[in-house]
Amino acid sequence: MIEAVPPAFIFILGAFLIPLLKGKLKQVYLLVVPTVAFLDILYLNPDMSWIYHFLGYELVFCRVDRLSLVIGYIFTIIGFLAILYSLHTKEDGQHIAAFLYVGSSLGVVFAGDYFSLFAFWEIMAVASVFLIWYQKDKESLNAGFRYILMHIFGGCCLLVGIIIYIGSSGSIGVDRLEPGIAYWLILAGFGLNTAFIPIHTWLPDGYPESTITGGVFLSVFTTKTGVYVLARCFAGADFVAYMGGIMAVYGVIFALLQNDARKLLSYHIVSQVGYMVAGVGVGTALGVNGGIAHVFNHILYKALLFMCMGSVIYMTGRRKLTELGGLARYMPVTCIACVIAALSISGAPGFNGFVSKGMVISSAVEVHKPILELMLILASVGTFLSFVKLCYFTFFAENPEIKSKEPPRNMQLAMGLTAFLCVFIGVYPQALFDVLPFYPVHYHPFTLSHVIGVIQLFMLAGVVFMLAKDMFAPHRATILDFDYFYRMGGRGLIWVCVAPLSRFRFRLQLSSSRAVDIIVHLAKNPMMIFEIPAAYIYLRITRGLRYVSGYSSAEMYNENLYRRPIGVGVLVAIILLFAFALIHFIF
Amino acid sequence: MKRIFKKLFLILAVLCIPAGFFIEHEHVVFLWHKMPSVEVVFGALGAFLLILATRVLAFFALKKEDFYD
Numbered sequence: 070m071i072e073a074v075p076p077a078f079i080f081i082l083g084a085f086l087i088p089l090l091k092g093k094l095k096q097v098y099l100l101v102v103p104t105v106a107f108l109d110i111l112y113l114n115p116d117m118s119w120i121y122h123f124l125g126y127e128l129v130f131c132r133v134d135r136l137s138l139v140i141g142y143i144f145t146i147i148g149f150l151a152i153l154y155s156l157h158t159k160e161d162g163q164h165i166a167a168f169l170y171v172g173s174s175l176g177v178v179f180a181g182d183y184f185s186l187f188a189f190w191e192i193m194a195v196a197s198v199f200l201i202w203y204q205k206d207k208e209s210l211n212a213g214f215r216y217i218l219m220h221i222f223g224g225c226c227l228l229v230g231i232i233i234y235i236g237s238s239g240s241i242g243v244d245r246l247e248p249g250i251a252y253w254l255i256l257a258g259f260g261l262n263t264a265f266i267p268i269h270t271w272l273p274d275g276y277p278e279s280t281i282t283g284g285v286f287l288s289v290f291t292t293k294t295g296v297y298v299l300a301r302c303f304a305g306a307d308f309v310a311y312m313g314g315i316m317a318v319y320g321v322i323f324a325l326l327q328n329d330a331r332k333l334l335s336y337h338i339v340s341q342v343g344y345m346v347a348g349v350g351v352g353t354a355l356g357v358n359g360g361i362a363h364v365f366n367h368i369l370y371k372a373l374l375f376m377c378m379g380s381v382i383y384m385t386g387r388r389k390l391t392e393l394g395g396l397a398r399y400m401p402v403t404c405i406a407c408v409i410a411a412l413s414i415s416g417a418p419g420f421n422g423f424v425s426k427g428m429v430i431s432s433a434v435e436v437h438k439p440i441l442e443l444m445l446i447l448a449s450v451g452t453f454l455s456f457v458k459l460c461y462f463t464f465f466a467e468n469p470e471i472k473s474k475e476p477p478r479n480m481q482l483a484m485g486l487t488a489f490l491c492v493f494i495g496v497y498p499q500a501l502f503d504v505l506p507f508y509p510v511h512y513h514p515f516t517l518s519h520v521i522g523v524i525q526l527f528m529l530a531g532v533v534f535m536l537a538k539d540m541f542a543p544h545r546a547t548i549l550d551f552d553y554f555y556r557m558g559g560r561g562l563i564w565v566c567v568a569p570l571s572r573f574r575f576r577l578q579l580s581s582s583r584a585v586d587i588i589v590h591l592a593k594n595p596m597m598i599f600e601i602p603a604a605y606i607y608l609r610i611t612r613g614l615r616y617v618s619g620y621s622s623a624e625m626y627n628e629n630l631y632r633r634p635i636g637v638g639v640l641v642a643i644i645l646l647f648a649f650a651l652i653h654f655i656f
Numbered sequence: 657m658k659r660i661f662k663k664l665f666l667i668l669a670v671l672c673i674p675a676g677f678f679i680e681h682e683h684v685v686f687l688w689h690k691m692p693s694v695e696v697v698f699g700a701l702g703a704f705l706l707i708l709a710t711r712v713l714a715f716f717a718l719k720k721e722d723f724y725d
Binding site for chain 1: 681693702716719
């Protein structure tokens with residue numbers, strides 16, 4: 070019997086074989102690896118741990134419980150679908166980066182100690198940035214640098230927090246944390262990956278600049294590993310719950326103003342992750358189950374949305390809503406998949422988002438947090454409006470200039486399978502409930518009041534959209550976010566370094582050189598120490614200071630010049646020695 | 657076709673409003689859970705609030721596409 074291995078290693082080691090394969094064999098291999106990883110996870114059981122001893126600590130590479138298993142399942146499923154979607158990509162580097170990204174995400178999920186968690190966390194950051202850089206244009210290079218800088222900052226916060234935690238507790242196990250300095254630093258590190266406001270801007274900045282296929286991977290792993298670790302360490306924290314509510318509303322407000330389709334989707338990642346974070350922050354069984362269920366469902370419909378918009382961009386070369394429109398007749402498969410994803414993310418009955426959103430909102434009611442409930446309902450309205458806008462201006466608005474056709478078969482197949490899963494879970498949520506952390510799940514999504522309530526919410530929001538369609542129309546503009554402060558601050562810092570600081574450095578260097586020059590001259594002829602003040606005063610009056618620093622040794626050391634008797638020097642030395650001795654004996 | 661769709665949508669929207677009067681919320685915790693068809697109010701009010709929020713945000717933060725260039 071072959072023992073199951075940590076699934077992270079399957080992807081990470083599998084990445085190194087990609088360059089050795091070509092053609093159809095490579096494509097088959099790319100699909101086999103996530104399949105093997107999924108089967109491997111099915112064979113994992115809580116008795117396995119893969120423990121290694123390092124510097125007196127136990128590194129746990131395979132912590133198996135219901136929470137890590139459910140995330141492992143969806144990561145490998147979406148890994149398969151995303152790789153299927155990207156099968157036509159010729160660059161091996163993109164596939165390698167994707168494999169390392171997926172593998173390291175699985176590594177974080179199954180890590181049982183902070184050392185291995187941190188190692189996989191950083192591999193995730195580095196691997197993911199290549200999915201942006203492979204777009205190979207100026208914007209993506211710059212966005213990738215900003216992305217990696219922010220993640221380095223988050224990683225540093227996390228590392229310092231981990232060190233302080235280990236120093237104070239002596240333990241490296243990943244478990245619930247108690248408030249303290251380590252708590253807040255680790256929360257900041259996890260929160261950056263989860264896109265807490267205001268350290269979220271790497272997401273809408275970097276994701277739209279990624280490659281078409283890279284965007285599908287990026288939409289899934291970074292933020293959801295953040296939610297996973299929050300569920301491990303910060304479940305039940307009020308700050309986390311309300312941060313989730315803020316993220317949910319903040320994301321939809323910014324999304325409503327976007328013209329770039331993938332930027333709109335990126336802000337919706339912030340919003341939807343807000344639901345997950347809110348559920349985790351509530352901390353009850355329903356809350357955590359709702360948050361993790363929303364992780365599962367969001368991965369499916371968000372990946373599907375990125376696949377659909379990626380297909381549109383791939384086939385039309387356009388990414389802005391002001392340049393799109395009328396694609397429904399040319400790309401019907403993509404259009405239907407996008408509508409399914411839009412209904413899923415909005416939480417329409419019969420689609421997977423309806424189930425998990427209802428759980429999160431109900432959990433807020435359960436713990437008597439009315440403001441949180443209202444924020445999440447407001448975000449639902451905004452989500453529906455955003456996706457009516459996205460679908461309308463991409464597929465249904467008139468645009469006689471644009472013509473297109475469906476994307477390659479592998480992309481269509483990936484979209485079809487993902488859409489099927491969105492509907493399947495929406496219609497049969499028990500399949501999801503059976504794998505959630507707290508089992509059994511005491512929640513019934515298809516109550517009459519819930520179904521009719523959601524329909525009413527969307528109907529009236531839709532009426533407002535129809536009446537005020539111009540207000541939702543996209544415009545050719547950009548919306549400044551919190552990154553304005555550090556991008557402008559960064560430019561200011563660079564200006565300070567290049568201009569005033571550099572001038573100061575130059576002046577300091579010049580003054581130091583002059584001072585050294587004078588000391589050298591003095592060392593050659595110490596008697597000058599009496600002549601320099603006199604000469605200085607004289608020269609300031611007559612010819613200026615340049616004469617003093619311009620003293621040449623040749624001019625100074627003229628053997629025909631009169632010199633004081635050597636006894637004067639000896640006398641000065643004796644006087645100085647007497648003064649030192651006096652000071653020494655008195656004090 | 658579009659006009660028919662729009663009319664149909666408006667009729668359905670109007671018809672769904674009284675539906676809330678015939679059902680009860682399972683978990684009545686806050687005041688608004690007692691109000692029938694409160695989701696109608698949330699839908700309309702929420703949409704207006706979001707329009708207002710986007711207008712306010714656009715006033716302060718809407719810039720040209722090449723702002724950072």
